[in-house]
Amino acid sequence: MxxxxxxxxxxxxxxxxxxxxxxxxxxxxxxxxxxxxxxxxxxxxxxxxxxxVPPARYDNQPTADTLQLRDAAFGSDSEGTVYRARKAGQPVALLTTIVAADGYAGPIQLLVAVNADGRLAGVRVLSHKETPGLGDAIDIERSNWISHFDGRSLDDPAEAQWKVKKDGGVFDQFTGATITPRAVVKAVHRFLEYERDHRAALYAAEKTR
Missing domain, CATH: 1.20.5 (Single alpha-helices involved in coiled-coils or other helix-helix interfaces)
Known part of the structure; x- marks a missing residue:
């Protein structure tokens, strides 16, 4: 035993x-x-x-020059990360991800870049579940629709025209898929308004100890 x-x-x-x-x-x-x-x-x-935002435009490291923010402008309940690009210490552009929560098939995650003068450097779709052949035209690999945001600002077009053409705006919609582009336009415009109202804080240099 x-x-x-x-x-x-x-x-x-x-x-x-x-x-x-x-x-x-x-x-x-x-x-x-x-x-x-x-x-x-x-x-x-x-x-x-x-x-x-091409590297030639900045001389800092945007992925290390960041802010963590929580606001409805990001389209999500979670914190959003803002990446700041600078050259010789001066603001060049900021980039962040936002969510168009009211896409046809669910949330659409976007990467948005705004120049220091308030004009869009560009917008890209990071993820979506929109219908293939219809709503997926927001993807740069599918069409150049998303590139029509390049150079736009809150004044170009006027606020009343920050809509798809079906709603009286200047942005094209897709045949049989208006909800998807409408959601993207709305989300980008919302973030541009936030950037305008918080520009100084968004570009403020990190405090040193």
Missing amino acids: REILRQMGRSGMILAGFAMVSVLVVAATYHGTRERITRAQQQALAMQLDTL
Whole structure:
């Protein structure tokens, strides 16, 4: 009986040892993988930012010059990250992700870049679930519709025309899919208003200790 108990004890210790080693291996793998994933995400983000604000326009690191903000202008209950591009310390542009929550098939995530003069450097769709062949024309790979925001501002067009043409505005809608472009136009206009009203705070330099 004692021998059986001793064998059970040894088996238990061996199993515990294997379990501990497995936990350590998993932890080490997770830690290494997490760092690689984070680096890959940062690189992908930098590439996305550069598509709208070319690196030649700034000399800082926008992904390190950020603000965390929460406002309805971002179209989400979660905090939004604002990336600031500067040259010789002067504001060049800011970039952030916003959500057009009222897309036809659900929320549409957008990357928006606004120059320091309030004009749009550009808009790109990051993710959506809109209907293929209809609403997905908001994607730059599908059509150039999204590029029509380039250079626009709150004064161009006038506020009453920040709508799709069906609603009396200047932006094209898609045949059989008006809801999708309407949601994007509304979200971009909303953020431009926020940028105008908070420009000084958005570009304020980080406080040094």
